[in-house]
Amino acid sequence: MHDVARLYGRRFDRNGRRLGLTRAQCRTLGYLARNEGINQAGLADLLEIRPMTLVRQIDRMQEAGWIERRPDPTDRRARRLFLTDKARPVLGRIWDVATETQDQVLAALSPDEAEQLIDLLRRVHGAMADRAPGRPLAATIRPLIRGKTPAVAAPAVEGTR
Numbered sequence: 001m002h003d004v005a006r007l008y009g010r011r012f013d014r015n016g017r018r019l020g021l022t023r024a025q026c027r028t029l030g031y032l033a034r035n036e037g038i039n040q041a042g043l044a045d046l047l048e049i050r051p052m053t054l055v056r057q058i059d060r061m062q063e064a065g066w067i068e069r070r071p072d073p074t075d076r077r078a079r080r081l082f083l084t085d086k087a088r089p090v091l092g093r094i095w096d097v098a099t100e101t102q103d104q105v106l107a108a109l110s111p112d113e114a115e116q117l118i119d120l121l122r123r124v125h126g127a128m129a130d131r132a133p134g135r136p137l138a139a140t141i142r143p144l145i146r147g148k149t150p151a152v153a154a155p156a157v158e159g160t161r
Contacts, residue, residue, distance in 0.1 A: 008105055015104075016097040019090065025061060026094045028054075029083065032067065033091055037080045039072065048129075 012023055019026065031046050032038070040058060044051040058081065061067045066087045072078035106114040 008101070011104060012097065012101045015101050016094075019093055019097060021066075021090070021094075024057060025066070026097075028057060028061065029066065029087055029091060030094060032081055032083055033087075036082050039078055039080055043081060 009023060012026075016023065016026065021029070027047060028043070031043060035043065035046065038046075040054055041051050043058075044054040047054065058067060058069075062069060065084055068082050068084050069079040070082055072080050106117075109117065
């Protein structure tokens with residue numbers, strides 16, 4: 001599974017070079033799009049990375065104009081994270097790269113096999129996740145298997161995994 005994940009990530013990186021963002025930045029934007037107003041600790045938990053790792057990434061993404069920190073109205077010490085206007089249009093392009101990568105990766109499987117694989121991976125992921133299973137893997141991938149691009153209304157994009 002580690003090798004498949006590594007190769008999947010490499011394929012996403014190759015397909016996503018045109019975005020000008022790293023895979024980690026794409027994941028961060030995707031999760032933030034679904035959870036705007038979250039604090040850094042909460043986002044780090046969703047991304048399953050260490051908060052200190054995320055702080056450096058958020059600092060760089062804020063400097064680049066992708067993310068902004070706003071004061072928390074209930075806690076003057078805390079900051080909430082929001083996408084900037086610059087980030088919103090790129091979410092659709094991230095989905096395009098995710099769809100392209102998913103199509104390439106699952107090309108050797110029938111639609112039923114692909115759906116079964118995703119369901120099995122979702123169960124394994126849920127069993128191993130430290131937090132309660134939410135929408136991670138299956139919610140991100142299942143629409144792509146069925147050939148549907150998720151709506152990008154208030155941009156609803158998750159990071160790839």
